[in-house]
Each structure stands twice: as C-alpha cells, then as structure tokens.
Amino acid sequence: VTQRLLLPGVSTSVLARAADGTAVSVLAGAAGKDDNFLDLVDASLFERDDIIALDQDTAAEEYFQVRFVDGNRLWFSSTNSSEPATGLRFDHAAGALVLEVILLEGTEGVHYSLNAITGKITELQELGTGVAIVVSYTTDFVVPGSYPPALNNSPDLDESTGDWTGKDLVDGTYQVGIWGHQEATFSMFGEDSEYIISSTSATQDVLVGFATTLEPYDLISSAENCYSCHQDILFHDERDRGFETCLLCHGTAGAEDLPRSVAASAPETSGVSVSFRTLLHRIHRGKTLANAAGFTTVGAGDDPYPDNFSLNTYEQIAFPAMPGATKHCAKCHGDTNTAWMTPADRDHPTQQILPTQTWTNVCIGCHDASAAVAHMQSQTSPFGAEACAICHDQGEEYAVELVHETR
Numbered sequence: 001v002t003q004r005l006l007l008p009g010v011s012t013s014v015l016a017r018a019a020d021g022t023a024v025s026v027l028a029g030a031a032g033k034d035d036n037f038l039d040l041v042d043a044s045l046f047e048r049d050d051i052i053a054l055d056q057d058t059a060a061e062e063y064f065q066v067r068f069v070d071g072n073r074l075w076f077s078s079t080n081s082s083e084p085a086t087g088l089r090f091d092h093a094a095g096a097l098v099l100e101v102i103l104l105e106g107t108e109g110v111h112y113s114l115n116a117i118t119g120k121i122t123e124l125q126e127l128g129t130g131v132a133i134v135v136s137y138t139t140d141f142v143v144p145g146s147y148p149p150a151l152n153n154s155p156d157l158d159e160s161t162g163d164w165t166g167k168d169l170v171d172g173t174y175q176v177g178i179w180g181h182q183e184a185t186f187s188m189f190g191e192d193s194e195y196i197i198s199s200t201s202a203t204q205d206v207l208v209g210f211a212t213t214l215e216p217y218d219l220i221s222s223a224e225n226c227y228s229c230h231q232d233i234l235f236h237d238e239r240d241r242g243f244e245t246c247l248l249c250h251g252t253a254g255a256e257d258l259p260r261s262v263a264a265s266a267p268e269t270s271g272v273s274v275s276f277r278t279l280l281h282r283i284h285r286g287k288t289l290a291n292a293a294g295f296t297t298v299g300a301g302d303d304p305y306p307d308n309f310s311l312n313t314y315e316q317i318a319f320p321a322m323p324g325a326t327k328h329c330a331k332c333h334g335d336t337n338t339a340w341m342t343p344a345d346r347d348h349p350t351q352q353i354l355p356t357q358t359w360t361n362v363c364i365g366c367h368d369a370s371a372a373v374a375h376m377q378s379q380t381s382p383f384g385a386e387a388c389a390i391c392h393d394q395g396e397e398y399a400v401e402l403v404h405e406t407r
C-alpha cells in the first residue's frame, strides 16, 4: 500500500508462498539489521537463487533470495544493485529458523489487480488464507532513519574506516544527484557496434533534519583539477561521467570492491576499499607503490556468471607531476585547498564505538610499504585512537604539508 513511481519498464510483481522447499537450517549466531548475510549451523542444502523465509511466524519474518553460498554463510544481493533485496530489516536471534520456500508469481489481471496510483493490490482469486505474499515494487525515495548498508558492504570494513551502516542518520548537508546514459547500436556490413554516452550529473545539496546551514563539499576545490590531466572522466562501461558522479558512490565510506555474491569465481579480496579517500590515492601512486603488482581490485566484467568480473591493477600508472609525482597533493586538491593537510573528524556523533582512523585510511592509500603500515599501526592505540596529529598535523615537525613539499 505504498505509492509507486510510474516509470516505464518498472513492474510490480506479486508472489505467493506455495510450499516449503527442502533446505532448512537455523542461525548459528545472532544476525543484526542491515547485515547482508546469514551464518547458518549448516548451509549445505542451500543454493544460489533459493528463496528463504527467515524467522517465519514471528514479527521479524522476512524473505530473501540467496545469491552466494560461502561455506555456512548465505549472502544476499550486492548493495550496488537494486534487485533482489539486500540487508536484513530486523534483528534475529541465534537459532532462528531459515527455511527454503517456493514462491509462485501471480499474473496481474488474473490473480490480482493493481491500482498503480495508490499502490493498492486486490486479490482477484483467493491466494490462500494466512499465506505470505511477497511483493516487489518501486516507490518514492524516503530518506531512511539510519544509513543503509554501504556499497558491497561486508564485515571486512568496519566503523574504523568510517562505515556508518546501520547507524542513525545524522543531520547535515547531503547531496542528491541524477544522471543518465544512452546506448546505441550501429550496424554496418553485418557487424554491430555498441556506443554508450552518458551525461555528467546534476547535483543539489540538501539539508536533512535540523541542520540549518549548507556546508558545501570542500575536500577537492574543483572537479576541474582532475581535468587538468584527464580530458574526461568516464567509468563503468562509460555509464558514469564526471568527478561529481563518481563521488556520489565513491565518496562514501565502507564501500568495497565486487563481492563473490555477484561473481562467484572472483577471488576474495578482503577489505579492499573503493572509497576514493583510499582508492584514488592508491591508483595514482600506481607504479611507485611498494606493492604495486600485488594490489588488485575486483570490478564488474563482461563474461556470464560466475565469471562476470575483472581484475584491475594500477602498476602501469605514473602520476605526471615532476619531480615527486603524487607528492603534489594540490594537483588534485587545488592550490588553495587545505583539506589534505589534516583529515577531518569523521566519528558518528552518538554511535561510534571504535574511532574512525581518519589518518591511516588516507595515508595508507599511498604509503603501503610494510614498514610504513607497521608505523601507522604502532601509532594507533589498542582501542583505535590515532596519535598522528601529534607529529603530522599543521605546524608540527613532520606536518603533512612539509613532508610533501615539492620543488
């Protein structure tokens, strides 16, 4: 009974629970809201694409589709795609029932009618008394009360990287963006050529909650800085264009590379962040990384499932600012920008337990040598507090702007 967006090609589907499947188990431990996986006592009977009912006949009953069985762990869909559902809506206790079920899709006009304006679904045939109905629909976006799971979220990156999955929404300035792309096929001499072109995005800063003052984005002074080297910035099969578009996803913390729930044959890259704070530094440090050949990100690929992934390394990239290459922080950040000299505080105001390691997450992007990593770890307390500012803050002996001074 929710308003539905009337977009062409976006259809509602109504499925009724018809029978129990053969796979059944129980949760090995508690599962929390926004988790994108379940750990079972025994997952051996479950397979990709199974529909499961979790905690049936309780207030926390919910339905998911399995995308990947990883030992005794069932993963749901990637949070970087819209279907099927991702992230638990409720908390579940250890021992909760996980049961495979069979759902049958009804036909509009035969089994049910849909009033698309009000979103009301009316049975035309009895679907069964007490039978669970699972509905897939599109609706207006409602600002959630808490942060949804980060892109490709997994437990590998926790709140110490700034991941706020599941925490209460904080009042402040948020950015909304919209962009689109067009695809065309050109056929000549029996050959088809595919062309894709996308727009840059239109963005708008909006105030959320009780915030009263817009705080414009200021970590990079202008996207023009990127265009002093790049003629254009196009990525993901040319469907995303312009730095502002990238930031709508890559500006968020906790985002990870392509998971095995999307491409089962992909290697496990534990904790690889695709947040630009870490990744964009690392990409441009490229061939001068200590571990240049070893750093790999998993991205989307063109082959069919389960080989639909690509492996990307950056060992061929040289940052063309000489001498010193990536020491030229201002090449990207801007000549008058100071955001790169001291990372801003990024702790959640009320629900942070482990502090965000604002320094390490940035510096480690370029300083990946084991001695440098050990130095950063040894300057972090067992509870996650960083000592970096004592020596590397503005005005200190090893201030970031001093140690990166270039001729």
Ligand code: HEC
Pocket (backbone or CB within 6 Å): 220, 225, 226, 227, 228, 229, 230, 233, 235, 243, 246, 280, 283, 284, 312, 317, 318, 319, 320, 321, 331, 332
């Ligand atoms: C001083 C020049 C310079 C600046 C400034 C610069 N880049 Fe780059 N960038 C390069 C070079 C050179 C490469 C490697 C060659 C290539 O892929 O174009 C590269 C590669 C990349 C890649 C990797 C592409 C791939 O194939 O994986 C991305 C993404 C990227 N840059 C984005 C940006 C963004 C966003 C900015 C601004 C915040 C920026 N760059 C600023 C020179 C620069």
Ligand code: HEC
Pocket (backbone or CB within 6 Å): 080, 151, 152, 233, 234, 235, 236, 240, 241, 242, 243, 245, 246, 247, 248, 249, 250, 255, 256, 257, 258, 259, 274, 297, 298, 299, 300, 312
């Ligand atoms: C809608 C969200 C979204 C947008 C917009 C977006 N990305 Fe990504 N990007 C991701 C996700 C998620 C991944 C992790 C791999 C995956 O799931 O495909 C990723 C992976 C990457 C990677 C590393 C892996 C690979 O595929 O090479 C690079 C580099 C990258 N993106 C660059 C960009 C650039 C440059 C832009 C802007 C032109 C951009 N992205 C826009 C979500 C996005």
Ligand code: HEC
Pocket (backbone or CB within 6 Å): 219, 220, 247, 250, 251, 252, 275, 276, 277, 280, 281, 284, 326, 327, 328, 329, 330, 331, 332, 333, 339, 340, 341, 342, 343, 344, 345, 358, 362, 400, 404
């Ligand atoms: C290739 C472009 C590029 C270069 C070169 C670069 N940065 Fe960055 N930097 C970025 C981007 C992009 C972000 C993250 C933007 C975001 O997530 O909103 C960032 C974020 C940061 C942040 C985080 C700010 C905060 O408040 O969290 C710090 C600190 C930083 N950079 C330091 C440096 C230092 C130091 C250098 C030079 C040694 C440097 N950067 C060079 C592109 C660059």
Ligand code: HEC
Pocket (backbone or CB within 6 Å): 281, 284, 285, 288, 324, 325, 326, 327, 359, 362, 363, 364, 365, 366, 367, 392, 398, 400, 403, 404
């Ligand atoms: C965009 C890449 C980049 C980022 C991000 C970056 N650095 Fe550097 N840094 C360099 C380069 C390049 C040098 C020159 C020496 C080298 O090539 O290792 C350097 C040198 C240094 C040095 C001098 C010691 C030495 O090895 O010469 C210190 C100290 C340092 N960085 C601290 C930091 C700290 C602290 C941060 C995080 C706030 C940071 N760096 C982030 C690229 C970066």
Ligand code: HEC
Pocket (backbone or CB within 6 Å): 359, 360, 363, 364, 367, 369, 372, 375, 376, 377, 379, 380, 386, 387, 388, 389, 390, 391, 392, 398, 403
């Ligand atoms: C007690 C002072 C002190 C503290 C605290 C400190 N550092 Fe350093 N750091 C140094 C000194 C000294 C160097 C070496 C400078 C040089 O070689 O010019 C260094 C070097 C570095 C380098 C460059 C390593 C390389 O050679 O590639 C990075 C990156 C760095 N520190 C990051 C951090 C981070 C992140 C923290 C906090 C978690 C931190 N430091 C805390 C003093 C400190």
